[in-house]
Amino acid sequence: MLNDIKKDAQTRMAKSVEAFRHDLIKIRTGRATTALVDHLKVNYYGSDMPLSQVATVAISDARSLTITPWEKQMVGAVEKAILASDLGLTPNTAGTVIRLNLPALTEERRKELSKLVHSESENAKVAIRNIRRDANHQVKELLKEKQVTEDDVARAETEIQKITDSAIKDVDDVVKAKEQELMAV
Template sequence: MINEIKQDAQARMAKSIEALRHNLVKVRTGRASTGLVDTIRVSAYGSDVPLSQVAAVSVSDARSLVITPWDKSMVGPIEKAILASDLGLTPNTAGTTIRLNLPALTEERRRDLAKVVASEGEDAKVAIRNVRRDANQQVKDLLKEKQVTEDDVRRAEDDIQKITDKAIKDVDEVVKAKEQELMAV
């Protein structure tokens, strides 16, 4: 029983770290990344769909993305979606190809983005601590039902704390790597 609780807690903490990595892809660094436009939704054929479902997105060089719609009639809606997004980028259209040029980040903007990264890291740590709290509560519930001894509970709580410490260390490493990537000119 206790091993299942520990494995579940470890899996949920790993998902929190993976969610952090996914969220940090959206934070713009000096380099172009297709993950930058993953959240953009385009009004197509009567519904909002992700940009990746109506166009091919590729990185042409370190500072630009190329978006090639599969349907020529989608150029206008894609431009509108990009302008309406919070990326602050202006699309350049040449025929059926849309190019997004990423300007260099200013030092002030880099610091602001570093704060965003740190905030995302804190959110991930809170999620991990919530998983720890839930796991510890499940172990205590087993004690109330007299399915485990108090020694088992103490050992399980120590193990859960070790798992939590490792997960928080992983979050710190991910955040530090992203901040270094941001501050690199």
């Protein structure tokens, strides 16, 4: 039973770290990546579809993306989706090809993004600590039901803390890598 609780906590913490990593992809650095537009939804004949299902997204150079809709009438819908998004980018259209140019980040903007990364990391750490609290609560419930001894509870809580420390270190490593990416000129 204790092993199941520990494995569940470890799995949930790993998912929290992965979700944090996925959230950071949306934070724009000076480099172009197709992941910037992965979350965009385009109105395709009355239903919202992911951009990747209505167009081809490619990196043309280090600071620009090209988006080529599969149908010519989708160009306007894709432009609207980009303008309505939180990217802060203006699309340039030439026929059926839409170009997104990523401006170089200013020092001030880099610092703002760094603060955003830190606040997101704090949210991820809170989620991890909540998972630890839940796991410790489950262990104590087993003690109340007299299914485990107090020594087992102490050992389990120590192991859960080690798992928590490892997950928080993973979050810190992700933050460090993202900051290096942001500060690279």
